[in-house]
Structures are given as structure tokens and as C-alpha cells.
Amino acid sequence: MVDPAVEPLRVEVAPLVQYAVMNGGDPRKGIRRFLIGFPVCLLAGFALLQVPQVDAAIMVFTEGITWASAGLIHLFGGQAVVAGRILRNPVNGLAVEVQNGCNGVNVTVLLWAAILTYPAGWTRKVKGLLAGTAALHILNLIRVISLFYLRQYRPYWFVFAHLYAWESLIVLDTLVVFWIWASRGRRIAGHASTI
Amino acid sequence: MRRQSSPPLRFLVRATLLTATLLAVWWLVLLDPMLVGLRASAEFLIRALPGGNASYYIAVKPEGAWEIRMPVPASILERAGFARVPGGPGVRGVRLTIERQVLTGVTVALPVFWAVMLAAPRDKRLWRNLATGSLFFGLLAPALVLIQAAARVRGILFHGSHHPASVVLDLAAYLAGHVAPSTLPVLAAVALNDGLRKQVMALADSSHSSLQS
Numbered sequence: 001m002v003d004p005a006v007e008p009l010r011v012e013v014a015p016l017v018q019y020a021v022m023n024g025g026d027p028r029k030g031i032r033r034f035l036i037g038f039p040v041c042l043l044a045g046f047a048l049l050q051v052p053q054v055d056a057a058i059m060v061f062t063e064g065i066t067w068a069s070a071g072l073i074h075l076f077g078g079q080a081v082v083a084g085r086i087l088r089n090p091v092n093g094l095a096v097e098v099q100n101g102c103n104g105v106n107v108t109v110l111l112w113a114a115i116l117t118y119p120a121g122w123t124r125k126v127k128g129l130l131a132g133t134a135a136l137h138i139l140n141l142i143r144v145i146s147l148f149y150l151r152q153y154r155p156y157w158f159v160f161a162h163l164y165a166w167e168s169l170i171v172l173d174t175l176v177v178f179w180i181w182a183s184r185g186r187r188i189a190g191h192a193s194t195i
Numbered sequence: 196m197r198r199q200s201s202p203p204l205r206f207l208v209r210a211t212l213l214t215a216t217l218l219a220v221w222w223l224v225l226l227d228p229m230l231v232g233l234r235a236s237a238e239f240l241i242r243a244l245p246g247g248n249a250s251y252y253i254a255v256k257p258e259g260a261w262e263i264r265m266p267v268p269a270s271i272l273e274r275a276g277f278a279r280v281p282g283g284p285g286v287r288g289v290r291l292t293i294e295r296q297v298l299t300g301v302t303v304a305l306p307v308f309w310a311v312m313l314a315a316p317r318d319k320r321l322w323r324n325l326a327t328g329s330l331f332f333g334l335l336a337p338a339l340v341l342i343q344a345a346a347r348v349r350g351i352l353f354h355g356s357h358h359p360a361s362v363v364l365d366l367a368a369y370l371a372g373h374v375a376p377s378t379l380p381v382l383a384a385v386a387l388n389d390g391l392r393k394q395v396m397a398l399a400d401s402s403h404s405s406l407q408s
Contacts, residue, residue, distance in 0.1 A: 031396070046374060047366055101373050110378060118396075160222050163300060165215065167377045168307045172210050175381050175395065179203040182397040 030119030037117035045109035049100075059085070062103040065137075069098070069144045080148065087148050094152045102147070102162070104140035107174040108133055114178045120185060128181040135177050139170060202394060210314035217306040229302040234261065237337040241265060241344075246286025259295030263344050264288045267352075275352035291347040293340065300376050301339045304332045308380035316390030324387040331383065335375070342371040 048054055062085050069087055070080040081090050088095035115128045143166045150158045200208075221229075238253045247266045254262045266286045273279045308328050318324065346368030349361055385392050392398070 031398075034396075046370060050362070050366055050369065106374055106378075159296070160218070163296065164222070164303045165218050168214055168218065168303065168380070169211060171307075171377045171381050172207065172214065172311070175385070176203045176207045179206075179395045180201070182395065183201075183203065185397055 034117050034119060038113055041113035041117050042110065045113055046106075049105065049109065055100075058100065058103065058105055061105070062098050062100070065103055065141065065144060066098045069141055069148065072141060072145060073148070087144070089148075089152060092152060096144070096148050096151050098144055101167070102140075102144065104137050104143075104170070107136055107140075107170050110171070111136060111174050111178060115181065118178075118182060120182075124185065132177045132181055136170070136174060139173055143170065206314060206391075210311055213310035213314050214307060217310045218303070221303070221306040225306070226299060226302065229305070230298060232333075233298065233302060233336050233340065236333075237263075237340045240337045240341055246284070251288060256292070259298075261293045261295075261298060262290060263293060264290050265344055265348055267348055271352065289348050289351060291344060291351060293343055293347070297343060297372060298340065300372065301336045302376075304335070304376045304380045305329060307377065308332055308383055311381055311384035312388060315384060315388040316394070318388050318390055328380075328383050328387055332380065335379070339371040339375060342367050346371075 049058065063082075066082050066085050066087050070082045073080040073087075079090055081088050085098045086095050087098065111132050112129060115125055115132065118125075120128075147158065147162050147166070150161050234253050234255065238251075241247055241251050241253070241263065242249065244251075244266050246268065251264050251266050256262055265288065267289045269279055269283065269285050269287055272287055272289075309325065312321065312325055312328065342364075346364050349356075349364050353361055385395055
């Protein structure tokens with residue numbers, strides 16, 4: 001019960017500390033577990049990508065990305081035809097192939113490893129995985145479409161943008177998606193810490 | 196009153212602009228000198244391998260790819276079905292090619308690391324951290340080339356093999372080529388910059404701390 005005459009005191013504590021305190025744990029233990037669990041989970045995720053059956057499933061997913069990119073191009077009045085993982089302009093014949101590395105799978109593994117090993121409740125983790133993955137793949141669609149047009153109108157910059165610029169920027173975005181998710185815990189837990 | 200954007204978004208805008216700028220500088224100015232340095236350090240590393248000497252080298256092809264002559268123990272060649280020369284050397288050379296695109300990818304880590312460090316909250320140890328990280332990536336780059344080269348030697352000698360060592364080497368090559376150059380700079384910057392690490396990991400309340408540009 002809160003006495004209505006008394007202004008509730010808001011305690012601003014870092015979300016990770018709040019989570020640990022609410023769960024009766026030591027925040028340093030959570031961090032230690034993250035520091036060990038994150039690289040292990042990351043390596044396991046990338047190892048899983050090498051399994052032939054997983055690779056085959058990813059190829060199907062990558063074809064889906066190609067279709068979704070073509071759909072978006074049509075939606076905004078552009079022209080593109082799809083053949084497997086190849087996105088082609090039917091007018092000038094120039095095409096891009098969506099390959100492993102351009103399908104957002106690597107950064108998905110990175111985000112999942114970070115969220116799964118971060119000390120937080122499972123409901124929040126599942127929400128973070130779903131929303132974070134969706135955010136990354138929306139961005140990845142923009143990446144594929146931008147590369148499709150760059151290939152046609154600025155071929156000199158295509159390799160630069162494809163292999164280096166977008167690759168680095170999407171990792172940065174993954175970091176920020178994780179950061180937003182982790183800091184949201186402050187606001188959620190902030191209500192619990194009103195005493 | 197104008198509503199202030201959140202620290203993660205402010206960081207994202209700054210880091211994106213800095214990454215784009217530094218990558219353009221790297222692509223137009225720094226890439227060729229960095230490849231020269233990478234070649235020298237990778238060649239030094241190849242010659243330092245067991246059995247390595249001056250007969251193992253890296254030559255640059257006209258299209259920019261590297262032809263590498265790697266020292267490979269005769270016992271491995273024997274396992275791959277090559278006859279052992281009686282009284283022959285314990286190490287023999289295997290020639291392989293690594294495309295310029297792969298080599299360029301190895302050097303991209305440095306400008307990305309600089310960009311993230313400069314976009315992160317100001318830190319008293321900025322210059323020391325920049326130097327530490329640059330040294331780390333400078334040393335890592337030839338090691339990544341060596342991992343790629345080892346995986347290609349494996350591909351030449353044991354094509355289609357599912358031996359655990361082959362699987363591990365393939366995974367290492369995948370990480371060296373597709374993951375490390377873009378992911379490690381960001382992770383290293385988070386590890387080295389206290390302010391950024393505390394905010395990203397939600398160890399500190401990011402809404403109260405200032406992210407200076």
C-alpha cells in the first residue's frame with residue numbers, strides 16, 4: 001500500500017541490477033554468465049549455420065527475402081523479376097543474387113546470442129527476439145533493394161556498399177536494437193521500483 | 196520544448212555517419228597501403244610457421260589476388276594421398292589463391308572500429324583505447340588471412356572431407372571471412388569503452404548520462 005499523502009519515491013537503478021535484485025540474485029553473477037554465455041552461444045549459432053540441413057533451410061529463407069524485395073520494389077512502382085535468389089531488372093537485365101551474408105542471418109545469430117544470454121525474464125527475451133529480428137530483417141530488405149539499384153546506377157560503389165558498408169552498418173544496427181531492448185528493462189522495472 | 200531522441204538512436208546516427216565517412220576514406224585512400232602492410236605481416240607469419248622459410252611467399256597477381264605458397268607438413272600431404280619422397284623435406288609447399296575481395300574484407304575492421312569508438316561516449320582513455328584496438332586488429336588481420344589460407348589448403352587436399360578438423364577449419368574460415376571483420380570491431384569498441392558498455396548492457400541508466408558528440 002502506498003500512502004496517498006506521501007509522494008512515491010522513484011529509485012532509478014540500472015535495469016540489470018533491478019532484474020538481479022528482483023530475482024534475489026547478484027548482478028555480477030548475471031554479467032559473468034553473460035560474458036561466458038554470449039561467445040559460446042554465438043559460436044554455437046554460427047556452427048549451426050554450417051549444418052547442411054540448416055543451410056538448406058536458410059537458402060529457402062533467402063529466396064523468401066528475394067521475393068519480398070521484389071514485392072516491395074513493385075509496390076513502389078519499380079520493376080524486378082525473381083529467379084531463385086536472383087533479383088533482376090527486366091528492362092536492362094542487370095541482376096543481384098542474394099547470398100549468405102546478405103540475408104541478415106549472421107546478425108540474427110548475433111542478436112539472438114546476446115538476448116538469450118542476457119539476464120532477463122523469458123517473456124521479455126521472447127518479445128525482444130521477435131521484435132528485434134523483425135527490425136533487423138526490415139532493415140535488411142532495405143539493404144537488398146538499395147543494392148539492387150546501386151548495381152544498376154552506381155556500379156563502382158556496389159562492391160563497396162555490398163561487402164563493406166552495409167555489412168558494418170547492419171552490425172551497428174544490431175547493437176542498437178539490443179541496446180534499446182536492454183534499456184527498455186529500465187522502464188519496465190522502473191514501475192516495480194516505485195516504493 | 197523539443198523532445199530529445201534516445202541515446203541509442205543518437206549513437207546510431209553518429210556511428211552511421213562516422214562509419215560511412217571513415218569507410219569512404221579507407222576505400223579511397225587507406226586500402227592500398229593497408230594491403231601492402233597486410234601482405235608483409237602475413238608473409239612474415241607464413242615464414243614463421245613450422246618448417247617455413249624464404250621459399251614460402253605471397254605474390255600479388257595483376258587482378259590484386261594473392262598467390263600464397265604455404266608450408267604444409269609432409270605427414271598431412273601423405274594423409275591426403277601424396278606419396279612421401281624418401282629422405283625428402285618434412286614440409287612441402289602448397290600454392291593457393293586468395294581473391295582481393297577477401298583480403299580487402301580483412302582490413303575493413305580497423306575503420307569500423309575507429310568509427311564506433313569515436314561515436315561512443317567520450318572517454319578519458321580514448322586515445323589509449325584506440326591504439327589498443329588498432330594494435331589488436333593489426334595483429335588479427337594476418338591471422339585471419341592465415342586461417343583462410345589454411346582452409347583453402349584443406350579444400351585442396353581433403354575436398355569434401357567431414358573430418359572434425361575439417362569442420363572446425365571451415366567454421367574458422369567462415370568466421371574469419373564473414374563474421375569477424377564486421378562484428379569484432381563493434382564488440383571490441385563496446386568492450387573497451389566503459390561508458391558505451393555500461394549503457395548498452397544497461398548497467399547504467401542511459402537516459403541520464405550524456406552522449407557527447
